Every structure is written in C-alpha cells, then in structure tokens.
Amino acid sequence: xxxxxxxxxxxxxxxxxxxxxxxxxxxxxxxxxxxxxxxxxxxxxxxxxxxxxxxxxxxxxxxxxxxxxxxxxxxxxxxxxxxxxxxxxxxxxxxxxxxxxxx
Amino acid sequence: xxxxxxxxxxxxxxxxxxxxxxxxxxxxxxxxxxxxxxxxxxxxxxxxxxxxxxxxxxxxxxxxxxxxxxxxxxxxxxxxxxxxxxxxxxxxxxxxxxxxxxxxxxxxxxxxxxxxxxxxxxxxxxxxxxxxxxxxxxxxxxxxxxxxxxxxxxxxxxxxxxxxxxxxxxxxxxxxxxxxxxxxxxxxxxxxxxxxxxxxxxxxxxxxxxxxxxxxxxxxxxxxxxxxxxxxxxxxxxxxxxxxxxxxxxxxxxxxxxxxxxxxxxxxxxxxxxxxxxxxxxxxxxxxxxxxxxxxxxxxx
Numbered sequence: 001x002x003x004x005x006x007x008x009x010x011x012x013x014x015x016x017x018x019x020x021x022x023x024x025x026x027x028x029x030x031x032x033x034x035x036x037x038x039x040x041x042x043x044x045x046x047x048x049x050x051x052x053x054x055x056x057x058x059x060x061x062x063x064x065x066x067x068x069x070x071x072x073x074x075x076x077x078x079x080x081x082x083x084x085x086x087x088x089x090x091x092x093x094x095x096x097x098x099x100x101x102x103x
Numbered sequence: 104x105x106x107x108x109x110x111x112x113x114x115x116x117x118x119x120x121x122x123x124x125x126x127x128x129x130x131x132x133x134x135x136x137x138x139x140x141x142x143x144x145x146x147x148x149x150x151x152x153x154x155x156x157x158x159x160x161x162x163x164x165x166x167x168x169x170x171x172x173x174x175x176x177x178x179x180x181x182x183x184x185x186x187x188x189x190x191x192x193x194x195x196x197x198x199x200x201x202x203x204x205x206x207x208x209x210x211x212x213x214x215x216x217x218x219x220x221x222x223x224x225x226x227x228x229x230x231x232x233x234x235x236x237x238x239x240x241x242x243x244x245x246x247x248x249x250x251x252x253x254x255x256x257x258x259x260x261x262x263x264x265x266x267x268x269x270x271x272x273x274x275x276x277x278x279x280x281x282x283x284x285x286x287x288x289x290x291x292x293x294x295x296x297x298x299x300x301x302x303x304x305x306x307x308x309x310x311x312x313x314x315x316x317x318x319x320x321x322x323x324x325x326x327x328x329x330x331x332x333x334x335x336x337x338x339x340x341x342x343x344x345x346x347x348x349x350x351x352x353x354x355x356x357x358x359x360x361x362x363x364x365x366x367x368x369x370x371x372x373x374x375x376x377x378x379x380x381x382x383x384x385x386x387x388x389x390x391x392x393x394x395x396x397x398x399x400x401x402x403x404x
C-alpha cells in the first residue's frame with residue numbers, strides 16, 4: 001500500500017472509546033478532500049511522456065505512477081491545477097467539475 | 104547513518120506517500136516541501152512539526168495525515184525536541200533512521216531561533232527544514248522576520264504612509280552558517296531536483312544540517328492557486344532568492360544567473376506587492392544587486 005487508505009470513523013460512544021493520550025495511528029484518514037474542487041485535472045495519456053514532474057510537484061501527492069505514465073487519486077485531489085501548469089507537454093487539462101458526464 | 108545512495112529523482116523516489124489527505128489550502132507550497140522531505144528521507148523518520156500551518160493541516164483529529172512517526176512541538180521548541188528525539192533514539196540503539204523538523208519562517212527565524220541555535224551549537228545529528236512562505240500564514244498572514252521589504256501583511260498594511268513591510272528579510276541561511284554548522288543550504292520548490300539533492304545530502308551528514316526552502320503561499324500572497332512552483336522558480340531567476348550551500352566552512356553558489364529576469368514582473372504577480380511604486384521597486388533592485396555583488400565576490404561560484 002503506497003498511500004494511506006480511507007477508513008470509517010467509529011464515533012466514540014463511551015469515554016472508554018477515546019484514546020488515552022493525545023496520540024493516534026499514523027496515516028489514519030477518515031475524510032476525503034474531493035469536495036474542495038471546482039476544477040479537476042484530466043491526464044491525456046497520449047501526450048504524457050512519463051517525466052513525472054507533475055508527480056513531484058503535487059502538494060497532495062495524489063498523482064501516482066501507473067504503467068510508466070501518471071494517474072490521479074480524485075478522492076484527495078483539491079484541483080489546484082499545479083500539475084496542469086507545470087506539465088512540459090501540456091498533457092494535463094483542467095475541466096470544470098461535472099463537465100465529464102460521459103465518464 | 105544510512106548507506107550512501109545514488110541520486111534520488113522522479114524515477115526512483117519511493118512511491119509511498121507520508122503526507123496524505125491533509126487540509127492545506129489547494130496549491131500550498133509548504134505541503135510540497137513536507138511531502139518531498141518525507142519521501143526522500145523515507146519511512147524511518149521521526150518528524151517534528153511546531154505550531155504552524157503544517158501542524159494545523161496535518162493533525163485534524165481523527166484524521167492523521169502523517170504516515171510516519173510525527174509529533175507537534177511547542178512553537179519555540181522544534182530544535183530542542185529534535186535534540187531530545189535524537190538522544191532518545193541513540194539511547195535505544197536504533198539504527199537507520201532520520202530525525203527531521205519542519206518549521207515555517209516564523210517558527211524558525213523568530214520564535215524558534217534560540218532552540219535552533221542551541222541544537223547547532225551541540226552538533227546534534229538532526230535535519231532542520233525551514234519552509235519559508237514569508238509570513239505567519241496559519242494565523243492570518245502576519246509579518247515575520249522573513250517577510251521581505253514592501254510585502255503587505257495584516258500587521259503591516261500598505262497605505263499612504265508606509266509601503267507594507269519596512270524591514271528587510273533576515274538572512275537566516277548565513278545566521279545558521281555563522282554557527283559553523285556541518286551543512287546548510289538554501290533551496291526553492293521551483294528547482295525541485297536541486298531541493299531533493301540537498302535533502303539527500305543533509306540526510307547523509309553526520310551532524311546538524313539546515314535547509315532553507317522557499318515555498319510560496321498562494322493564499323497569503325494573493326497569487327493564483329496553480330502558481331506556487333512558477334513563483335518559486337521566478338524568484339530565483341530574478342535574483343531575489345539564491346540557491347547556495349555551506350559546508351566545510353565554505354559558501355558555494357549553486358546557480359549564478361548571467362542575467363536576471365524582471366523583478367517588477369515577479370512582484371506584480373502577487374497582490375501583496377501590487378501597491379509598490381517605481382521607487383520601492385528600485386530600492387528592492389538596489390538591495391538585490393548589493394547582495395549579489397557580495398555573494399559573487401566572496402562565495403565560490
């Protein structure tokens with residue numbers, strides 16, 4: 001597993017359910033960030049040359065390598081558009097959220 | 104001390120993510136720094152984050168966005184907590200690990216400078232990263248010791264009487280180097296490979312290392328969401344920031360631009376500098392040239 005997975009948060013019902021100290025499991029994710037987005041990046045794989053520059057520049061780490069190209073974890077992408085702007089081949093375009101109904 | 108490895112780059116850097124699902128503003132420069140530092144150092148890294156953006160966005164209970172061992176320190180105590188962790192890890196006989204602190208500009212140059220100075224003095228084996236977004240962003244964009252001349256913040260508003268911040272940016276890199284530290288460097292997220300190389304170098308130093316990395320904050324600077332990387336590149340190209348290293352008591356300049364790009368163009372892209380007049384910009388250019396004359400005459404280029 002390369003990225004922490006989303007898990008369900010069991011709401012504490014009793015005082016015993018709370019952790020004893022102010023510590024918690026590392027990489028414990030219970031909410032997504034997808035709803036922050038107004039635009040979403042789309043990778044055009046025919047233009048992508050697999051330089052992985054977008055992968056390094058992504059503040060969220062949602063871009064990952066897949067078959068020598070890149071793919072995006074939309075659950076945590078905030079749609080900042082850095083990937084589209086830095087791509088040397090302009091292989092990533094930003095579209096308005098909801099415009100890709102055919103998918 | 105881990106074994107000396109080959110250069111880390113986009114192709115061979117670990118696929119694992121150690122800073123994921125955080126709540127930083129979209130396009131945050133600081134979170135690029137945290138993510139890359141942890142990816143280069145790897146899983147066996149103890150991370151200390153003081154009060155500031157990265158602790159506010161990384162530890163939102165019960166969402167824990169650090170996938171390695173991470174802890175929040177007091178604002179002033181990043182470096183002293185690093186010293187404590189380093190001593191503890193040594194006492195436990197741990198092998199092959201890193202101790203890294205990632206603090207903002209306020210937590211480094213103002214509030215945490217005393218603890219940092221002490222840690223460098225002791226020569227503890229720690230890595231200290233300062234991500235410089237030139238103001239206290241987490242609390243609402245107040246001026247810090249690293250806010251440059253002319254920048255508008257909520258505590259230094261620009262108006263008829265003053266052009267925003269009146270003071271100069273503290274020279275944190277040389278303050279740290281003046282301690283005779285084992286390794287210090289400046290970097291920028293606009294030159295990512297250079298930054299990665301420096302993190303790697305810092306991880307192999309047997310002593311204290313410090314990296315000062317320029318990390319734009321689109322929210323606080325009034326710049327588009329997607330501009331962090333471009334601004335961080337432009338600031339180096341126009342000469343208002345430099346890429347340098349200090350080791351073995353010597354300064355080395357890593358990038359010596361033959362010709363600077365326009366300072367005005369760099370400034371006018373950010374609304375915190377929108378109000379600056381021609382005279383203010385000339386003043387900034389004069390102080391830049393003075394700095395570069397000094398760098399070029401004294402440092403090895």
